[in-house]
Amino acid sequence: MSIQKSIPILLLLLLASAVCSAQPTPSALAHEYHIEAFGAVGDSITLNTQAIQAAIDTAAAEGGGKVIVPPGQFMTGSLFLKDNVELHLMAGATLLGSVHKKDYQWITDEKAYGAKGGPAAAVSGIIMGNQVNNISVTGSGIINGQGGKGEDFRAYPLTDDGSKWHKPPRPKTIMLYYCTNVRIEDITSYAPQEWAQHYLGCDFMNIRGVKIHAHDNANGDGIDLDGCQDVVMSDCILDTDDNAFILKGRGARDCINITVQNCIFASKITAIKTGTESSGGFKNIVINNCVVRSSYEPKHFDKFRQQMNGSGIALEITDGGTMDGVIISNIVMEECYAPFFIKLGDRGRLYKDGVNTPPPGKMKNIKIQNIICKKTSNRYTSTITGFPGHYIENLTLQNIHIEHEGGIKASDVFSDLPENSSHHPWPGMFKRDANYPAYALYLRHVKNLTLDNITTTLDQPDERPAVYMEDVQNERLRFLDFDPKGAKKQIVHKP
Template sequence: MAIAATLSGRLAASPIIYNIVDFGAVNDGFTVNTAAINEAISTCAAQGGGQVVIPPGTFLSGTITLLSNVELHLATGSVLLASTDRADFPRQPQPTYRSLKDKGGWFALVYALEAQNIAITGKGTIDGNGAKQQPDPALFGGDLDGRPRNILFISCKGVRVEGVRMRNSGMWNQHYLDCEDLLIDRIEVYNHSNRNNDGIDIDGCRRVVVSNSIIDSDDDGITLKSTGPAPTEDVVITNCVVSSFCNAIKAGTESTGGFRNISISNCVVKPSRSKARPVFDTPRHGITGISLEIVDGGTMEGVTINNITIEGTECPLYIRLGNRARKYMEDVPTPPVGSMRNISISNLVAYNTGNFSSSITAIPGHYIENVQLSNVQFFNRGGLRPDDYIQSHIHVIEDERGYPQPTVWANLPSSLLFIRHAKNISLIGFQFGSKSSDSRPPIVAVDVDRLLIDKGLYSGPATRNVEFFVADNVHNPAVSEPLGWNKL
């Protein structure tokens, strides 16, 4: 791939090596090595660049700042361990690029601003000591409370992160904001130590590849965001295994700049290995497998999702156009309602999932357009009693300004797919069923124009007096009842 070749060629084949021990770093896990590591990086950058090596051992540190043309290499057996003293993580200056999260200031273990040709490589571990990272009471609450990220790169170009293990961040594990030409490959993330423990956040970035990685997180897993005016665009996510107590692969919730040209393929979503209680009391097997969301303005278009396996999760697929209309800065205009169109999802298998039902929903007067699902399988657990789910679509609240997540509805009045305020939707070549009987109609459509449902196969328990398709204000439907469906 051209991106990989370009990025790998920017660092010299035999870089000059700067070992942090030569600058006074001590691997005892107690000595704070912030000054020594930063001196090694500064010296390396001043000499034109090279490789700063963290050798085997545990090196405690506060914020280290990566500079242009420097590769931070964590050798096998090395651990970069975050200090738990807030004084070791000074608040970084406000960057030129403004976004939603910067009003709380920026805090990170590994930080870079407007750097070029930088990398983090090796088989060592970055450990954020997250369970011991406490919020600063002088700052804002929530995710603006000063807990450090493991990695925070802002407005950087030519970024490579390969091979490293990441653990226990104080907040989001990795946050790449307004970056370009970003290659992340063969990383392994386990992040279950604090609130807001996302696995990775790609935010307002261009030309990005995330590949061959394993991510297990308490909060969202692989997350695309747009917390400022820049869109997240030209992104490939492939060959990853993702587990999350929240949403495994997600675009949102912040959507100011929108999302364009996103390709997600060859990924497995499965339950987390963690035995701990989820921080936010979310389902242990996760909320969603795939979430696509526009709620703060912006446009989502040109999304392809292919070859995805989802095991567990309450909701396999959640596509949502809302109108939370959150401004990314106080002095900017309130964003208008965004748009979502041109989304293709194929070769998706979801099994042993919960009963939330997948959904494609917008708000009155605004429509999601051009969504195609093809060659997909959905098998839920079923077994609901009549009082376990919303009985009719008229009771499904719009909630256009709410947080976009299927937990607001829980068990919808459909077992397979709920569609509302949409145009040009197709479901072609699908199999579905429930492990135990589910008395809900599989598909409910409300305020939909041009709906094609064809070539379905039902392989669940026999149903009694249940319609396959329930429609309200649906124009131009072409709906074929699936093979195997019956009303005994």
């Protein structure tokens, strides 16, 4: 090679070297704050709230950075994330939630008081954020809420039938209040005192790779998105005593633009749910490629908790909100009493004092497709119901297979289901433990319904039809294939 040709190459190499040397190294870019440098002790006994909070506050004051929790068991009360701070739990690191109420701080929620109205609710958590931006909780470490431990937080039934409970206010594991640009990644959460993760009014969120085990105290939800918008959630495994994944609208704010994919949801109540509280509505929701199953955990604390998952998919509007634009697809569910529970009701709860009673809500443009339901029992049929004069509109059920236990005689069917439109929404709201008029789908007050490629199999002969429709308008039925061990008339229409 000539000297003339080699000079340009040499200049390029020198330029590339200069550019690379001008770029900061990863260690120079990362501002790390190790909690042990601020006095934290990982002996599972020392209360480290002040030391860890000092590391967070220092990181925020210096423009942001990563607060490192090293291997060890670090007891703490409420920690408040600040702008531009990442809390990172290394492998082998555990944050232990204190079991004493005095170690927690409580935010008075002036925006969404809660499902039952009354005075402003107070919310708390181990990891908290109050109207902050660009925050993260990451790492392969563990957050252990020590659920059910300590008299300050222990829930227990007050009556033999479980109708009344002692349920004190309890901290969540993660409680973020009106935060933006949130990343929750790879964290494992055990034994929350109440819900594991509650995000209230948060926007622009990414939740990925989270694992939750919640079976040690009452109301053990997994992840609750409450009036949140622009959220992507993926690759999570949630095993819960209560609802695994739930969208709520406890205030006037809608859940909008939510995508969930590639998750496993195990529950003893409901695996995938929108509603219960629905003053706010649910718009543009996509849930795809998930497995739903019953939790295999024993009944840890609650003898009234059922063993099988109650509902696989529950969509509810009962407090005046609007549901518009929901697609749920590619789900395999196993051992659910009611694979589908879809309810438009008129309970009309006030989410806080001083607001008007909401008018009836709306549910429309819902598509559920490519679903396999295995080991479905007789406890409840899948029900899809509005109430008189108020219809669920534009509903499509497509490519759905239901395997059902069967074995019910016509004489054992509870055929005249009351409306109960003002009742709390759940599969047994029409009559607890009754045999409903169909074994696969019971539909009432639905307009513009499509049933396409619906198939069933029965373990035992069942004298009920597969589908029972009452006040269903403009239905389109095609490619329906029901087990011949069902009633001779497989589809019943009632005006």
